[in-house]
Amino acid sequence: MLTPPTIWEHAALLGHSRRDFLKFCSWLAAAAGLESSQVGQVVHALETKPRIPVVWFHFQECTCCSESFIRSSHPIVSDVILDKLSLDYTQTLQAAAGKQCEDALQQTMKKYKGEYLMLVEGSIPTGDDGVYCCINGRTALDICREAAEGAKAIVAWGSCASNGCIQAAKPNPTGATPVHKLITGKPIIKVPGCPPIGEVMAATVVHLLTFGTIPKLDRVGRPLAFYSRRVHDTCYRRPNYDAGLFVESWDDDNARKGYCLYKMGCRGPSTYNACAVTGWNGGTSFPIRSGHGCIGCSEENFWDNGPFYNRLTNFPGFGIEQTADKVGLAAAAVTAAGIGAHVALTAARKGGVIGEQERDAKEP
Amino acid sequence: MAKHIFRRVYLWEWPVRIYHWVTALAVVALAATGLMIGAPVAVMSTREAYAGYWFGTVRFVHFAAAYVFFFALLLRVYWLFVGNSHARWSAFIPVGRFGTFFREMWAVIRTDVLQLQKPPLDFVGHNPMAATTYAFIFLLSAFQIATGFALYAPMSAAWLPGLFAWVSPLMGGDAGVRLWHHAGTWVFLLFAAVHVYLVLYHDVVESRGELSSMVGGSRFVEHPAEHR
Incomplete structure (x- = not known):
């Protein structure tokens, strides 16, 4: 059986020189915030490690994440990682269509169960049984759950997959939901942004490919190197x-x-x-x-x-164009009016009240 | 009519008074700088950026005052458990006496706010209305501390603000935290206006030494035994 080629083998095949490849590795290491001593590790990994199979899903999205990714500034990213190597399934960019396309997905999910990387672009609608986003007659919710089952790790591309983005804005008619609220028990890396920066996306994927580990994440699951x-x-x-x-x-x-x-x-x-x-x-x-x-x-x-x-x-609950300061000023005006009324009432009664108390005190 | 005999009653222990005045000063500083941070004044200057730092200074004062506010509240919270009966938590949360508490609160509203009932209506320590308001202010203080330090955490290497970093994700990011922290400022300002007014009112109309009690700790009460 043929072992899958490494990134270096593919780059060489495409006519990239060794020098180009090393420059690419240093660029990646720098972009991923690694120390210079770790460049060797990146080179070694890209030379020797067989590729990790990757499936890229497009749910409720505008494809701006994909657009951003393919415009990542280094040519090897688009040449090697995107076009030739890692993607077993991505409806938008792959040559296959229809049945071949879905077959490729099923094949990868079966053959590499527990090993493949699942990239999700777009939120997943959960309203009305998820009918607002269907691919090949199946809801995004269904597909996402099935694919997540055998995934090694999940990357939530962009704000849609990370936190719902515009689809999830009020009143969220389709019940758009980010991945992490639907899938549990799998490591999920969020790469938010509308779109995320191409270099950040590339560096995140390469970290996963290079080290086979999840990059260091912050409290909400974003790579610390870019979102700290x-x-x-x-x-x-x-x-x-x-x-x-x-x-x-x-x-x-x-x-x-x-x-x-x-x-x-x-x-x-x-x-x-x-x-x-x-x-x-x-x-x-x-x-x-x-x-x-x-x-x-x-x-x-x-x-x-x-x-x-x-x-x-805008301050929630007070309509459009009502900021906390406007609400606060109105409340202050009401308070001032209340105090004013109380002062007036007290002033009217004060003479009487104090006089009475004084009379009380003087009486034997 | 009987003679009016006044007795001096020691109410506010020193930690309560220190908390009160330190917090009062901190709140003035925090509100002034906070509103300034929310909507900085327009300074049309021809100087280069490196030559000025006034906005940085405003923020510094806000953060420094926040620490003062926090530690003063810590002292007060400690005193909720070891202080005298007027300082204890039970003065604010009327466990076992909710019925009387709310009846008396209604009497306070009728007497002091609506002026439907004639004074005097006196409580030695906090009246139920005041106690409830202060309990709310304690909670609001905690909220301001949590949201404020959550906003401050990413720009500080210190240990303390980091303890509140979990608040941001909970509230949907820094933008939401900022909004509610800002709204909290307004509640403090409104509270301060009413609080100061009512204290002055009691002092002017009833002459019972409300104002000075927070300085010396004592006030004069008529026949303390007959009152609550």
Whole structure:
């Protein structure tokens, strides 16, 4: 029986030189936040380890995660990992269609039971028995449960699979649910973002392929290497924040000077992602550098935590455009009116009350 | 009419008074800096960012005051279990006497708020309305501490804020925590307004030394034996 080829063998086959391959390994190690001493380990793993079979599911999603992944800046990522090597099943990109496609999935799940990596893009609708997302006549819920059964680990791509994203925004008509709320007993790695950064996705997959272990995760299951710090903490505009220099309105002088977008509703202070470090489109830029605040797309409920251009979000239960400050001011006005009324009432009665007490006291 | 005999009654032990004033100062600092952090004033400056740090300082004051607020509350919570009858937890949670407690609370509302009933209606320590309000404020303080330290945890290497890091995922991320922490500020401000007003009211109208009792610990009560 033929052993499956390694990543290096495939890269060589595609005409990548040894030098390209080593550069790729160093790039991956750097992107994954590994120490330079661990580059050797990455090289060794990609040279010797047979590939881990990967199945990639597309449920309630817009494919922006896939789009982001294939635009990951290093060519070997798309050449080797995506096109040729790891994906046994991904409806969007594979050549096969229909029956062949589903057969490939079944084959992988049977042959590599307990070994394959399951990547999930999109949330899973649970409303009305899951009819809102069906593939090949089966609901996403059904497919997800079956595939998770034999998976070694699950990667939840993007905000949809990690926390429901826009589909799960109020009122969530389809009952869109992230993977971790449906599947238990399997390691789940969340890579949130709408979409996640391509490099972050590649580095996460490569970590799994290289070390065969789950990367170090934070409290909610995101790889610490990319999600341990807030966009705010690594933002190049941060000194303006500390100095209290803020953009006051779009296109004012402060905006031109590149001051902090905090008052324009930037969600950097409450968003955990690597945008300010890694950048987007091969490190070209990221929203804040382009003059627009972060909308917090990798955070849970980001769509409901609006409006995007206000510092203070809407206060739940008080209708649209009611912030905590507006509610607070109204409550303060009511309180002041109450105190005022009480003062007036007391003033009207005070003379009488105190007089009576004094008379009481004077009487023998 | 009988003679009015007043006796001095020691109510508030020193930890209660320290807690009160330290918390009062901390809340003023926290609310002022907190609202400033929520909506910073526009400073149109031509200076470069490296030359200024005022917003960083505002945040520093907020975080420092938060620690003070936290440890003052810890002291008070300890005193809930070892303090005198006015400081103990049972003064706030009327186990075994809910009936009288709520009847008296209604009397307080009729007398002090609606002024339907004539004063004096005196309680030596907290009246039931006040006790319930303070119990709520203790809980709100704990909530502000938990949400505040949860927001602070990612920018601090210290051990204490890290203890509250679990709050963020529970509330759906930092954005939700921030919103409720901000709303909590408003509740504190409204409480403070009513609290200060009522204390002044009792002092002005009833002259029983309400205000100074939180300084010296004692106040004057008419025939303490006849009162609750």
